Amino acid sequence: MFECLYCHDALRIPVTYGCGHSVCSSHGLDVCPKNCDDQQPLLANHDVTLSKVISLLEEDEPTGRPWRNDEEQEEDCERGEGSRPPSRQRRERRTSSPKFPLADELTCQICYMLLFEPVTTQCQHTFCKPCLQRSLDHSPTCPLCRTALSPIAPSHPNAHLLELIRTKFEDQYISRSSTQTPSHRLDTPLFVCQLCFPGLPTFLHFFEPRYKLMLRRALESPHPQFGMVMRANDMDYGTMLDIRSVQILDDGRSLVETFGTYRFRIMERANLDGYTVARVERIDDIALDLHTQPPLASLVQHCLSFLNHLHANSTPWVVQRLSNSYGSPPPYETALQNAAAFSFYVAMILPIDEGEKAKLLPIRSVTMRLTMCVWWIEGLRKEWWFDRGCVIS
Ligand SMILES: [Zn+2]
Ligand SMILES: [Zn+2]
Ligand SMILES: [Zn+2]
Ligand SMILES: [Zn+2]
Incomplete structure (x- = not known):
């Protein structure tokens, strides 16, 4: 007792x-x-x-x-005790039996x-x-x-x-x-929400029940993380986010601080309790030799001078993005040393379509990513509103 x-x-x-x-x-x-x-x-x-x-x-x-295993139930059938095959219904009926x-x-x-x-x-x-x-x-x-x-x-x-x-x-x-443990093969939970890149923080609100469940399960694992993808079915690339902190509000919503760690390609996906789980393959950059990549320095310089100029002129959308979470543009040497992360930083700040920016996700060459950023910057310079809204000398 x-x-x-x-x-x-x-x-x-x-x-x-x-x-x-x-x-x-x-x-x-x-x-x-x-x-x-x-x-x-x-x-x-x-x-x-x-x-x-x-x-x-x-x-x-x-x-x-009350709960017998399936072999015992099959024996029952063979003995003719029950004509129905073993079923969940039958087990439930037994569970609630007054016996x-x-x-x-x-x-x-x-x-x-x-x-x-x-x-x-x-x-x-x-x-x-x-x-x-x-x-x-x-x-x-x-x-x-x-x-x-x-x-x-x-x-x-x-x-x-x-x-x-x-x-x-x-x-x-x-x-x-x-039966409580989700499949091991499809071991990456996916949050379908927005574009995220490695090396950058993202603050998220969890309020949908299915994602609260996903978040709890992620937090129970030794390395709390989940994959972020922009759209559910037609996007094959995403970014892994480490969970840095979680604040649970009184109304049950959660404020989650994350940090992008690496990009991945989705190899296989399935639904688990309302959210998507996937088997993913990590995407890493091809090796970069600073001495044999002369265009790299000028690409970094190009992006940096554009951002610095906008920052100095307090262009509203730039100031808002920078002060929100991404921080001020780094010094030139730092940007060059971390050119891989810098390419994502530049893209995140530019006011262009997210679907366009997502093209950076599969690209393994830093030079290629910075080339795209420069290309976007050149496009922005030509926009009529850009000349009017910002003073470019
Ligand atoms: Zn107690
Ligand atoms: Zn007592
Ligand atoms: Zn229950
Ligand atoms: Zn009650």
Whole structure:
């Protein structure tokens, strides 16, 4: 039987805190007696699932084993016990059968499967943590009772329920865990939003539920990153973004600071829970020898003098772009030393169509990319509004 953290007696009609610890509700404690972090006020007077489970265990009912593996189900068919092939429906029917009340109580009311990483809300309802978080992504309320909740699911599982599930339904819990991991081959999640380049920061807002899910999964990996592509289906190139910081706002949106690391080509793609995942191939520049690339210095000089001139004359769109996030134009030597990154910096600042700029993504030659930038600059100089709007000497 479960022990109360406070009276050290058998747990009776418990409440469960955000830390996953439970005590008898009769003690009237607002916070966990262990003074754990992440305390949120309780919004109901008892943990619904744990209370039911405790009374069921006291009745000492046979718990049964509601989820059988497919081999066993096939045996049933061969014996003629059931004429239908093994199916999910059948398993679900078994789960909710009155013969297995404990299994019934340990079923998530969102996915109707055995609770996985069970977390208990402030309103004392329990769901799989991934299920609850995905529900909160859509609306920060309890899926059962509609109580307003924090947009972030409790981080700690309900300790007693997890222990019980792992003891009584060990095999099923292990197989539940394996279905939670996305495919390993298509291991790059893609955010379809805007053009990004390596070497530059990008600030993003995550508010769509599918991308909040993608972001959470990316943050769980050892190296949090995702691919950015401008358009979903007709773009084969993108930029990998490292996640530098995440700020979660009260309304559940996330402000994410990223930094472009490398370009990639999409080799294969699929849909995972509403967003795109892909297998990508990294694109690197061909080796650059500064001494055998005489045009490089003049290309850098050309781009730099154009940007410096605009900056000095406070051309509104340049000042806005520079002050937003990309910083002032670098000194000539720095630009030449980092010509690869400089080519992307120049392109990002120029006021031309993003689809046009995206042509730089597959180009492996720095000289070629800077040549395109110079070509765009020459085009801009010829625009009628450019002469009027900016004073070019
Ligand atoms: Zn107690
Ligand atoms: Zn605690
Ligand atoms: Zn669930
Ligand atoms: Zn609730």
